[in-house]
Amino acid sequence: MNDQSFLSRRNSRTNLYGRGARPLDPGRWISLAIDAAYAETYAGQVALLTAANLIGRMTPSVAIAVPDGTKVRDPLPWAGQSLSDLLFEQLFAATPADKGGRFMARGPNSGDVAIAFGSCAIRGAALVHGCGWDSYFGRETSPVRASDITNPCGPAFAAILCGANLLAEGLHTSPTSYLCNTLDWSARAAPQGAPQPDPATALGELWTIGTGSVGTAALYFLTLFTRRFEAGLIDKDDVEIENLDRSPIFTAMDDERPKVDATADYLRSVGVATVKPERAALAESKLWRNRQEGTPDLLITAANEDHVRFQIEADMPPIQIYGTTGKNWQASVIRHVPLRDPCSLCLFPDSGPIVPTACATGKVASPLDGKQIDATLPFLSFAAGLMTAAEILKLGLPNYPFSKTITQYSTKAEDKLVSARLLPRAGCLCQSGRDSALHGRMIAGSRYAALSE
Ligand SMILES: [Zn+2]
Known part of the structure; x- marks a missing residue:
């Protein structure tokens, strides 16, 4: 099977959906870059892994920049591995190179749709930031309190808000800033000191x-x-x-x-x-x-x-x-x-x-x-x-x-x-x-x- 039919079959549900939904243009690269401080946190790694997984299934043209030597943090199941190696391994498993996947380790180039992961706004980039229960996606500096809380919900949902924006608003639109929390599902931060899940708890x-x-x-x-x-x-x-x-x-x-x-x-x-x-x-x-x-x-x-x-x-x-x-x-x-x-x-x-x-x-x-x-x-x-x-x-x-x-x-x-x-x-x-x-x-x-x- 050539890469065209693989990718067109994979995009078929988006095409069937209607309501203005269109697959992302593979000619336009999407670049994901995480800042050094956020890359060292569990939250930052969850946000980046989720975004790469989701966006890499929506377009074969994704560039990722991770600080050298970043290791996956506990309690992620791949703790200790190279974060960059893990990201590319997962991206190419979902979309192999011979089926059209063309993922690259590089920073943002001009012409890319630039997405930054961290708390500080970067000119020309949309910002994804989540910690604890809280999620933010927008253009300005993040209102979410930076922390090293071990909770996947806020960071993963922030990444999903980004994926939603790419598909809903197109690759040229500048996102409206949006803050919410995944504890009570409202458009504000979770209360300070809200209870957090414990990874030692058996489900x-x-x-x-x-x-x-x-x-x-x-x-x-x-x-x-x-x-x-x-x-x-x-x-x-x-x-x-x-x-x-x-x-x-x-x-x-x-x-x-x-x-x-x-x-x-x-x-x-x-x-x-x-x-x-x-x-x-x-x-x-x-x-x-x-x-x-x-x-x-x-x-x-x-x-x-x-x-x-x-x-x-x-x-x-x-x-x-x-x-x-x-x-x-x-x-x-x-x-x-x-x-x-x-x-x-x-x-x-x-x-x-x-x-x-x-x-x-x-x-x-x-x-x-x-x-x-x-x-x-x-x-x-x-x-x-x-x-x-x-x-x-x-x-x-x-x-x-x-x-x-x-x-x-x-x-x-x-x-x-x-x-x-x-x-x-x-x-x-x-x-x-x-x-x-x-x-x-x-x-x-x-x-x-x-x-x-
Ligand atoms: Zn009933």
């Missing part, structure tokens, strides 16, 4: 239903911070070149391999000890069918097809946290705490494969358009995955939750981040027809059961 057994772009993005961002979890992976599909633009872990070598195998290989490579991949639809999954009380601790439900939500809700699930991407430049994160929050069928009504359609004359429950579609944009899957990972990392913190049940990031809206309460849907399975006592027993032994009390 428990996480099962990902659907290891497509959003599911793998959630797992990728978790692994930038911790490998202390067990992973169950359920998906029936294979990786295609058309998926490579928006999963941060799929590589060109994964083409035509089962998504669960590609995902399992990545998780094992970064040090997740227990990984259980199963290539199956949920209805055929042995892992799901043989599920024991108290297992798993959390579900990342990143699939919509085959009545998967109906099946999950009918089987009395533990807490679910997942992201979706939308048709109008938006991504969302949604959580369902069992016995407290409305369930996923309140948001995505489905009466299942057999039961006749229930009377659904009640008002529409969803305050936001969270419908999933196949044609999505690279940064939206990254955003949905990062938002999911952020909500999972907050689970053990005092005063959780910090936002309402659904949070939506809308690239092109004035208010880019909006949180809303999910309303129960009249006639839904969770409102009648599900045994609360039994559900309580089913989840009692799971790590996050106390949230349901």
